[in-house]
Amino acid sequence: MYIDYKEELEIMRTKYKKHKVKPLKLTKPYWVPNDPINKIYTDMPILLESGEVYYAALIQANEILFQKKPFIDCPGNVLFSTSDIINENPFLLQKLATFIYSFKNTDEAPASIKRLVESITDEMERLFNVPISLTKVDIFNSFPVALYGNDTAFYTTVMFFRDYLPTGVLRSGILPIVAAPDKTDISIILPKKYWSKTILKLYRGNKSCNTP
Numbered sequence: 001m002y003i004d005y006k007e008e009l010e011i012m013r014t015k016y017k018k019h020k021v022k023p024l025k026l027t028k029p030y031w032v033p034n035d036p037i038n039k040i041y042t043d044m045p046i047l048l049e050s051g052e053v054y055y056a057a058l059i060q061a062n063e064i065l066f067q068k069k070p071f072i073d074c075p076g077n078v079l080f081s082t083s084d085i086i087n088e089n090p091f092l093l094q095k096l097a098t099f100i101y102s103f104k105n106t107d108e109a110p111a112s113i114k115r116l117v118e119s120i121t122d123e124m125e126r127l128f129n130v131p132i133s134l135t136k137v138d139i140f141n142s143f144p145v146a147l148y149g150n151d152t153a154f155y156t157t158v159m160f161f162r163d164y165l166p167t168g169v170l171r172s173g174i175l176p177i178v179a180a181p182d183k184t185d186i187s188i189i190l191p192k193k194y195w196s197k198t199i200l201k202l203y204r205g206n207k208s209c210n211t212p
Contacts, residue, residue, distance in 0.1 A: 056080035057093035065170035128185035
């Protein structure tokens with residue numbers, strides 16, 4: 001079944017605007033206060049007030065998140081964009097995420113993504129909202145993204161709150177997130193109650209939902 005990502009995004013944005021996420025009551029892991037990722041907790045009010053829903057593509061995350069136990073929140077790295085054309089075609093983000101990850105633990109990354117590859121290889125470094133132009137990445141030479149104006153994607157660190165994920169487990173693929181890059185560097189995964197039925201099915205691995 002073909003997915004109209006633009007339509008699904010509008011459904012989630014409408015749901016989010018009608019009933020915005022209330023300030024979160026979160027228990028910080030013991031290591032968070034001394035980690036740059038602490039800004040996700042301190043800047044949360046700004047994000048919840050000004051954030052918009054976009055699509056993100058997973059690059060990597062703590063392997064614990066792919067299992068049901070232990071049920072703890074952990075960090076990971078994603079790509080997202082505010083560009084309309086990219087959000088209508090989030091497989092572009094998936095393509096870039098796969099490309100970046102393919103160079104992990106190597107010294108062969110192209111200059112356009114070298115800094116990001118260094119970060120995912122390190123695994124402990126926290127980068128937030130690092131811009132990357134798709135037109136500068138060789139794999140997008142066949143995609144006319146430059147014709148649509150804003151072709152920028154953002155590489156960022158997120159904290160995966162298990163209660164926000166369907167089934168509480170992280171699965172690779174497309175994820176809706178809340179971001180406000182003009183207001184704050186932080187982003188969070190959109191709570192599952194705001195997800196559209198189609199995106200929920202895609203996330204859970206329903207084989208009838210295929211990307212374009």
